[in-house]
Amino acid sequence: MAKSPVRAAAEPPIPNRERPAEPQPYQASKDELLDFYKHMLLIRRFEEKAGQLYGLGLIGGFCHLYIGQEAVAVGLQSALNGDTDSVITGYRDHGHMLAYGIDPKVIMAELTGRAAGISKGKGGSMHMFSTEHKFYGGHGIVGAQVSLGTGLAFKHKYSGDGGVCLAYFGDGAANQGQVYESFNMAQLWGLPIIYVIENNQYAMGTSVNRASSEDQLYKRGESFRIPGIQVDGMDVLACRGAAEEALAWVRAGKGPIILEMKTYRYRGHSMSDPAKYRSREEVQSVRDKSDPIEHVKKLLNEQGVAEDELKTVEQAIRKAVNEAADFAEQTPEPEMGELYTDVLVERY
Numbered sequence: 001m002a003k004s005p006v007r008a009a010a011e012p013p014i015p016n017r018e019r020p021a022e023p024q025p026y027q028a029s030k031d032e033l034l035d036f037y038k039h040m041l042l043i044r045r046f047e048e049k050a051g052q053l054y055g056l057g058l059i060g061g062f063c064h065l066y067i068g069q070e071a072v073a074v075g076l077q078s079a080l081n082g083d084t085d086s087v088i089t090g091y092r093d094h095g096h097m098l099a100y101g102i103d104p105k106v107i108m109a110e111l112t113g114r115a116a117g118i119s120k121g122k123g124g125s126m127h128m129f130s131t132e133h134k135f136y137g138g139h140g141i142v143g144a145q146v147s148l149g150t151g152l153a154f155k156h157k158y159s160g161d162g163g164v165c166l167a168y169f170g171d172g173a174a175n176q177g178q179v180y181e182s183f184n185m186a187q188l189w190g191l192p193i194i195y196v197i198e199n200n201q202y203a204m205g206t207s208v209n210r211a212s213s214e215d216q217l218y219k220r221g222e223s224f225r226i227p228g229i230q231v232d233g234m235d236v237l238a239c240r241g242a243a244e245e246a247l248a249w250v251r252a253g254k255g256p257i258i259l260e261m262k263t264y265r266y267r268g269h270s271m272s273d274p275a276k277y278r279s280r281e282e283v284q285s286v287r288d289k290s291d292p293i294e295h296v297k298k299l300l301n302e303q304g305v306a307e308d309e310l311k312t313v314e315q316a317i318r319k320a321v322n323e324a325a326d327f328a329e330q331t332p333e334p335e336m337g338e339l340y341t342d343v344l345v346e347r348y
């Protein structure tokens, strides 16, 4: 049989490529550790309160809680350069905003649809933005933020502003077509982007093993020559360490990189999830064994931070969250005229 011209023309195997180094856990000072603790606890208590307000009918529409995943946003975003780097994520976005230190009042007021909310009460839970912080949402379309984030990275490169984009998406989104079109372009053009897969084990009611033929998601860039690192997303120091490594890779002009953050969401997919697809024991076992906040609390205790000091921190956080909730309940709804602002009415 004649030799296939296709085979004959095939390239020799690709030589070994440079790989990022194995990230080391971040060596945090006591103050930094306390700061991580405060941010994670704020997210946890804020989200619990949001769940309550939802139950009372004060929050309408969708509401996806981030409880369990706090170490990811806090660890990664603590490594960013706030003046240049951008962030984009999906609809599970309250934690990412709080990790920036944005006032919980304007986030809670957005949840209750009030004019003082960060998107003027017109975005709600899934559509929060802060261009001041270079936070570009808050997107309800699964996977959309991956291509939009790639666009942000293109902008960083085109304008030469030195910024890196952090584009978060879920394990479910990782199976979407636009993700791979984005990977291809990002590597081809050497774009400064970190693709962060928040693998919380479920996409709505479907576990990652049931939905993904390759469930080691950090390998998903291999066909595009994008390296990936798997990270313990329940350990804020591992998250920060991975961020340092990924940022060094991207800032050195080596193109995109993938971080797969192995994490877990304790609550349902959204507030309307009956959670029949997993047992209470499964959730409890993760909480008991690897809760990210308890982990840092233990480290703080080991460093000599007294229980009393942590109690004072907790009280201050509860107070701030209660004030945010009161504000979100009392501050007025948008004027009717707001229906006609921020809407595209012309051709472009």
Ligand SMILES: Cc1ncc(C[n+]2csc(CCOP(=O)(O)OP(=O)(O)O)c2C)c(N)n1
Pocket (backbone or CB within 6 Å): 092, 140, 141, 142, 143, 169, 170, 171, 172, 173, 174, 200, 202, 203, 204, 269
């Ligand atoms: C394009 C598109 N398809 C389907 C949906 C419905 N949907 C909303 S969230 C979701 C699951 C996504 O799971 P994952 O990416 O793992 O993120 P997680 O919710 O776990 O953070 C689906 C299918 C959607 N919003 N957009």
Ligand SMILES: [Mg+2]
Pocket (backbone or CB within 6 Å): 170, 171, 172, 198, 199, 200, 201, 202, 203, 204
């Ligand atoms: Mg998921």
